[in-house]
Amino acid sequence: MPTSDKLRLINALAKTGLTDINCASFVNKKKVPQMADAEELAQGITYRDNVRFTGSWLNKSGFERARSTPLHLSPYVFAYASNEFAERNNNMTAEQNLQNQTVLIESYKEAGLVVDTAYIFTAFGSEFGDADPRDCEGTIAKLLDVCAASGASPGLIYLADTVGFANPLLIRRVLDKVMNKWAQLEFALHLHDTRGMGLANVAAALELGVRRFDASIGGLGGCPFAGMKGASGNICTEDLVLMCEEMGIATGIDLDAIIDCAHMAEKIVGHPLPGKTMNAGRIRHVSV
Amino acid sequence: MPTSDKLRLINALAKTGLTDINCASFVNKKKVPQMADAEELAQGITYRDNVRFTGSWLNKSGFERARSTPLHLSPYVFAYASNEFAERNNNMTAEQNLQNQTVLIESYKEAGLVVDTAYIFTAFGSEFGDADPRDCEGTIAKLLDVCAASGASPGLIYLADTVGFANPLLIRRVLDKVMNKWAQLEFALHLHDTRGMGLANVAAALELGVRRFDASIGGLGGCPFAGMKGASGNICTEDLVLMCEEMGIATGIDLDAIIDCAHMAEKIVGHPLPGKTMNAGRIRHVSV
Numbered sequence: 001m002p003t004s005d006k007l008r009l010i011n012a013l014a015k016t017g018l019t020d021i022n023c024a025s026f027v028n029k030k031k032v033p034q035m036a037d038a039e040e041l042a043q044g045i046t047y048r049d050n051v052r053f054t055g056s057w058l059n060k061s062g063f064e065r066a067r068s069t070p071l072h073l074s075p076y077v078f079a080y081a082s083n084e085f086a087e088r089n090n091n092m093t094a095e096q097n098l099q100n101q102t103v104l105i106e107s108y109k110e111a112g113l114v115v116d117t118a119y120i121f122t123a124f125g126s127e128f129g130d131a132d133p134r135d136c137e138g139t140i141a142k143l144l145d146v147c148a149a150s151g152a153s154p155g156l157i158y159l160a161d162t163v164g165f166a167n168p169l170l171i172r173r174v175l176d177k178v179m180n181k182w183a184q185l186e187f188a189l190h191l192h193d194t195r196g197m198g199l200a201n202v203a204a205a206l207e208l209g210v211r212r213f214d215a216s217i218g219g220l221g222g223c224p225f226a227g228m229k230g231a232s233g234n235i236c237t238e239d240l241v242l243m244c245e246e247m248g249i250a251t252g253i254d255l256d257a258i259i260d261c262a263h264m265a266e267k268i269v270g271h272p273l274p275g276k277t278m279n280a281g282r283i284r285h286v287s288v
Numbered sequence: 289m290p291t292s293d294k295l296r297l298i299n300a301l302a303k304t305g306l307t308d309i310n311c312a313s314f315v316n317k318k319k320v321p322q323m324a325d326a327e328e329l330a331q332g333i334t335y336r337d338n339v340r341f342t343g344s345w346l347n348k349s350g351f352e353r354a355r356s357t358p359l360h361l362s363p364y365v366f367a368y369a370s371n372e373f374a375e376r377n378n379n380m381t382a383e384q385n386l387q388n389q390t391v392l393i394e395s396y397k398e399a400g401l402v403v404d405t406a407y408i409f410t411a412f413g414s415e416f417g418d419a420d421p422r423d424c425e426g427t428i429a430k431l432l433d434v435c436a437a438s439g440a441s442p443g444l445i446y447l448a449d450t451v452g453f454a455n456p457l458l459i460r461r462v463l464d465k466v467m468n469k470w471a472q473l474e475f476a477l478h479l480h481d482t483r484g485m486g487l488a489n490v491a492a493a494l495e496l497g498v499r500r501f502d503a504s505i506g507g508l509g510g511c512p513f514a515g516m517k518g519a520s521g522n523i524c525t526e527d528l529v530l531m532c533e534e535m536g537i538a539t540g541i542d543l544d545a546i547i548d549c550a551h552m553a554e555k556i557v558g559h560p561l562p563g564k565t566m567n568a569g570r571i572r573h574v575s576v
Contacts, residue, residue, distance in 0.1 A: 132574040168491040195571070198484075199484050200456075202488070203488040232567075242483055242484075246455040246457070247457040276520070280520070284417045285417070
C-alpha cells in the first residue's frame with residue numbers, strides 16, 4: 001500500500017468526525033515491511049485541530065522513533081495473556097515483556113509524558129491455547145503492579161480480543177469482573193471480527209457502559225503473528241458507527257463520509273473488504 | 289447452481305445434526321430461475337429420519353407444487369409490513385396478500401394440514417421506508433385475525449428482518465412487546481446480516497429466550513426484490529452454531545461437519561461466502 005494512498009485515506013478519515021486515528025506502527029521494519037513507512041507517514045499527515053493522530057510501538061526504540069515525528073503520543077503499557085503470542089509478536093516471553101514495561105515507562109518520563117493507557121493482548125484467549133480469559137484479572141493486576149512500582153497508573157484499560165475468541169457472554173463475564181474490581185478505571189475493547197461476533201461483542205459491552213472501541217475502516221487488517229490463516233481485521237468502523245447510531249448512541253461521525261472512506265480503502269487495497277454497511281448503505285427509517 | 293450440486297450440499301447438511309433444512313422455493317420459475325428446479329431437488333434428496341426437509345411458497349399454486357413432492361410440508365401463513373416489498377416479492381398489495389392467506393389456509397385444510405407457523409416479512413423495516421417496526425404488533429394482530437376467521441392459530445411466529453435493518457436494541461424492544469402481548473406464542477427470528485449486526489441481533493434475542501433462527505450455510509443468499517444492491521444472505525449457520533456453543537447453548541450440530549459444508553457451498557457457488565468461522569476455525573480453549 002503506497003504511502004501516498006495511506007495519507008490520502010488518513011486525511012479523508014480525519015474529516016469524518018473521528019477524533020482519534022491510529023496512523024502508523026513503529027515496529028520492526030523487516031518483520032512488518034507493510035509498516036516500514038511510519039516516519040514518512042507521520043510527516044505527511046495534514047494535521048488538524050480536534051483530531052489526535054497517533055501511532056503504536058512495542059518497545060523503547062519504537063517509541064523513540066514515534067517521538068521523533070509530529071504524531072500525538074499516547075503513552076501506553078501492555079501485557080500479554082498468551083506467552084506464545086508474546087514471543088511471536090514481540091520476541092520475548094510474556095514475563096520479560098511485563099518487566100520491560102519499566103523501561104518504556106522511564107522513556108515516557110524522560111519525554112515528560114504520563115502513562116494513560118494499558119493494553120491486555122489476547123485477553124480473551126489465543127490460538128495457542130495458553131491464555132485463559134478467566135484469568136484476565138490476573139494479567140491486569142500484574143501489569144498495574146509493574147506500573148505502580150514505577151509510579152505510573154493508567155486510567156484506561158483496553159482488553160484486546162486479538163484473535164476473535166470472545167463471545168457476548170464472555171465479554172459480559174470478563175467485563176463484569178474487572179469493572180467491579182477496578183471501578184475507578186475505564187475499560188475499553190479492541191475487537192477483531194474473526195468469527196463474526198465483533199458487533200455482538202460490542203453490543204454486550206455497550207450495555208455495560210463501555211464507550212471506547214478500536215475499529216478499522218472497512219474492517220481492514222489482520223495480524224501476521226496470530227497463528228492462524230483466517231486472522232482478520234478489527235471490527236469495521238462504519239458498521240460500528242451505524243450500529244451505535246441506530247441504538248441511539250451518538251458517535252459524532254458522519255456515516256456517509258466514513259462510508260466513502262471505506263470505498264476509498266477498498267480501492268487502495270484492491271480486494272473486497274469485509275465491511276457490510278459500505279455495500280448496504282444507510283438504514284431508511286419511516287418518517288414520523 | 290446445478291441441481292446435482294444443490295443435492296450434494298443438502299445431503300451433506302443433513303448429516304451435520306441439523307433437524308430442519310429448507311431445500312427449495314416453489315416460486316415463479318421465470319422471476320426466480322435459480323429456484324426453478326424445486327421439484328427435481330425435492331425428488332433427489334436422500335431422505336433420512338430426524339431431519340425435516342422443507343420448502344417455501346408464496347401462494348396456493350406454489351403450495352400445490354410442493355405438495356406433489358416428498359418434502360415435509362410446514363403449513364405457514366405470512367404477512368408483509370412493507371406494501372412495496374409485498375408488491376415486488378409477490379405481485380400484490382400487503383392487504384391483498386393478507387386476505388389471500390385464507391385461500392392458503394383452505395388449501396392446507398384440504399391437504400389435512402394445520403397451520404403451525406406465521407412469518408412477518410420486513411418486520412423491522414424496509415428499503416422503501418414503508419414498514420414501521422414500532423407497528424410490528426399491528427401486522428401480527430391482523431394476520432392472527434385472518435387466521436382466526438379461518439379457524440387457524442399458528443403457535444410459532446417468525447419475525448423476518450428481510451433487509452438487515454434490525455439492531456440489538458430494536459430486537460429487544462420489538463420482542464419485549466410481542467412476547468408480552470402473546471405470551472402463549474413462540475417467537476423466532478429470520479435475520480439477514482446485511483449490515484453486520486446479524487449475530488448481535490441473535491445475542492439480544494437469545495437473552496430473551498428466543499431459540500429458533502433461520503440461517504444459511506456460509507451466509508449464502510440474498511434477495512432480488514429487496515430494493516438494494518447490497519442485499520445479503522441470512523446470518524451464517526456455522527457462525528451462529530459457533531456463537532451458541534461458545535455461549536453454552538447446545539445446538540446438536542457438529543461444527544466441523546458444518547464448516548465442511550460451508551467450504552463445499554463456497555466451491556459450488558465459485559465465489560467467497562461471507563461466513564467467518566469457515567476460515568477462522570474453532571476456538572481453542574484452555575484445558576482446565
